[in-house]
Amino acid sequence: MIRPTVGELLSGVAVSLRERVLPEIPPGVTRRQIQAAIGIIRRVALVWDKTGPYFYADNQDIEETLRRLLPVLQRVVADEADAQLEAVSMKLRSTLEQSSQPAGPYPSPAVLGDRNIELQGLLAELEEVLHENPAAKTTGRLEIDSVVRALLRRMLARELEITSPAR
Amino acid sequence: MKEPVGDAVSILRERLREFIQAQEPQAEGIEVGNLAPLTAGNTRNAWSFDASWNEGEIKRTAGCVMLRKAEAGQLETPLIPEFEVIRRLGKTGLPIPQAFWIDPEGKWLERPAFILERVAGTSDFPALMRPEGAEMSRGVAEHLVEVGAQLHTADWKALGLDFLPATTIKTAAAQQVEYWESLFRRHRLEPHPAMVAAFIWLKEHQPVADRITVVHGDFRYGNLLYEGKRINALLDWEMVHLGDPVEDLTWAYRALWSPAGVMSLEEFTDRYTKASGIPVHPDNLLFYRLFNEMKHAIISLTGAKSFNDGRTRNIVIADRAATVTSYLIQFFDWLPEVKVGKAS
Numbered sequence: 001m002i003r004p005t006v007g008e009l010l011s012g013v014a015v016s017l018r019e020r021v022l023p024e025i026p027p028g029v030t031r032r033q034i035q036a037a038i039g040i041i042r043r044v045a046l047v048w049d050k051t052g053p054y055f056y057a058d059n060q061d062i063e064e065t066l067r068r069l070l071p072v073l074q075r076v077v078a079d080e081a082d083a084q085l086e087a088v089s090m091k092l093r094s095t096l097e098q099s100s101q102p103a104g105p106y107p108s109p110a111v112l113g114d115r116n117i118e119l120q121g122l123l124a125e126l127e128e129v130l131h132e133n134p135a136a137k138t139t140g141r142l143e144i145d146s147v148v149r150a151l152l153r154r155m156l157a158r159e160l161e162i163t164s165p166a167r
Numbered sequence: 168m169k170e171p172v173g174d175a176v177s178i179l180r181e182r183l184r185e186f187i188q189a190q191e192p193q194a195e196g197i198e199v200g201n202l203a204p205l206t207a208g209n210t211r212n213a214w215s216f217d218a219s220w221n222e223g224e225i226k227r228t229a230g231c232v233m234l235r236k237a238e239a240g241q242l243e244t245p246l247i248p249e250f251e252v253i254r255r256l257g258k259t260g261l262p263i264p265q266a267f268w269i270d271p272e273g274k275w276l277e278r279p280a281f282i283l284e285r286v287a288g289t290s291d292f293p294a295l296m297r298p299e300g301a302e303m304s305r306g307v308a309e310h311l312v313e314v315g316a317q318l319h320t321a322d323w324k325a326l327g328l329d330f331l332p333a334t335t336i337k338t339a340a341a342q343q344v345e346y347w348e349s350l351f352r353r354h355r356l357e358p359h360p361a362m363v364a365a366f367i368w369l370k371e372h373q374p375v376a377d378r379i380t381v382v383h384g385d386f387r388y389g390n391l392l393y394e395g396k397r398i399n400a401l402l403d404w405e406m407v408h409l410g411d412p413v414e415d416l417t418w419a420y421r422a423l424w425s426p427a428g429v430m431s432l433e434e435f436t437d438r439y440t441k442a443s444g445i446p447v448h449p450d451n452l453l454f455y456r457l458f459n460e461m462k463h464a465i466i467s468l469t470g471a472k473s474f475n476d477g478r479t480r481n482i483v484i485a486d487r488a489a490t491v492t493s494y495l496i497q498f499f500d501w502l503p504e505v506k507v508g509k510a511s
Contacts, residue, residue, distance in 0.1 A: 155360075
């Protein structure tokens with residue numbers, strides 16, 4: 001079964017709830033709960049079919065950016081002999097190598113989501129280690145910061161399409 | 168979240184009567200009437216009722232609001248400090264409801280709760296945001312400046328508010344960041360690298376406060392009872408703490424409820440400084456604007472986690488994690504650029 005899509009089905013349910021069920025419910029807690037539920041169903045209806053492509057694009061962007069940062073990070077590690085940064089650098093390399101070994105030709109949104117969380121975690125760890133010593137603001141570290149911040153902004157812009165879709 | 172109905176309301180009425188009797192042992196013939204739910208908020212559920220009793224020959228009556236702790240939600244703060252702040256600040260002439268009684272452990276009222284004076288007015292803040300409400304909103308904003316100035320110049324030590332966690336002008340920002348970051352680490356459902364980056368910036372750019380004052384913590388349209396252009400009561404004190412007063416000013420100007428349409432932030436802070444004598448430095452302003460985006464993001468994550476864990480069934484907060492993205496985008500829009508060429 002392809003039609004109705006999950007998005008179409010949920011949209012229809014939200015409309016029915018709003019037009020048929022809500023008018024029957026008097027003002028109060030129950031009505032507010034139903035209104036909130038309708039809002040959530042509407043959002044999910046709009047983004048359901050987009051989650052797989054969203055995760056795919058996000059993962060690609062994070063991987064490509066981190067891959068581009070790896071030589072900079074390795075340069076910082078060589079310059080500063082920072083053991084924590086070296087550990088993150090190794091973890092980064094190993095995690096990025098895994099991306100060339102996909103679990104299957106058509107990864108599910110769940111698989112892509114797990115990968116996204118893994119990449120998010122790596123990015124968070126890199127940021128934390130990079131700022132472990134706030135006084136160390138070398139050019140290499142600032143360059144990484146700048147690239148990571150630009151990545152985060154792109155990630156947020158993509159995320160907004162999922163969390164606040166145009167209605 | 169759940170509103171008692173039928174017999175449950177009768178039981179609650181009787182419990183209220185017994186509770187008031189225990190608080191006012193001299194009272195005779197206590198009656199509780201017109202008990203009705205006002206709101207089912209995300210942290211406190213409000214009920215309105217009228218109480219009356221006799222003290223010897225004197226007949227006492229009180230319009231009351233009971234605030235009962237909701238099931239797990241977006242904020243999990245203790246009731247006693249909140250009640251004590253309301254009780255003590257109520258003596259300063261600030262528009263704050265009179266604090267009557269507290270049941271801190273829910274021994275009488277099923278859940279922890281306290282009872283305040285019922286104050287006239289509306290909390291309808293969307294009415295203040297509509298173009299047709301602009302004149303009224305302008306008046307309320309002007310009064311909000313005065314209320315903020317009055318709150319932040321209150322002598323909190325003399326009022327006995329030094330039971331609130333101590334802080335200093337140098338550590339106020341750090342303490343708030345540490346508190347909210349600890350909640351972030353406890354309540355996040357995924358790593359959130361953007362929030363990690365945001366906390367790093369906040370930890371590396373903490374401003375010194377001009378002075379330490381009582382900070383309401385949720386100072387904004389929506390937490391006011393107003394009539395016409397006047398504020399009758401400042402509500403919702405569950406995030407009250409000692410800190411940098413600029414935190415309150417910037418919270419009032421978050422996009423969701425900002426009065427910027429009728430008074431710019433610049434005018435607000437100018438008026439505030441004139442009224443209070445407290446300067447608002449640009450570094451503090453920027454820091455707390457950024458900090459408040461994170462604070463709201465974490466309140467939302469906390470609500471989402473409570474629902475996800477099944478500790479609340481309040482659907483209103485179920486999808487709050489989805490609101491975080493726009494707060495973070497605002498954070499990064501305001502964030503100064505990284506200057507790569509200027510290494511130190």
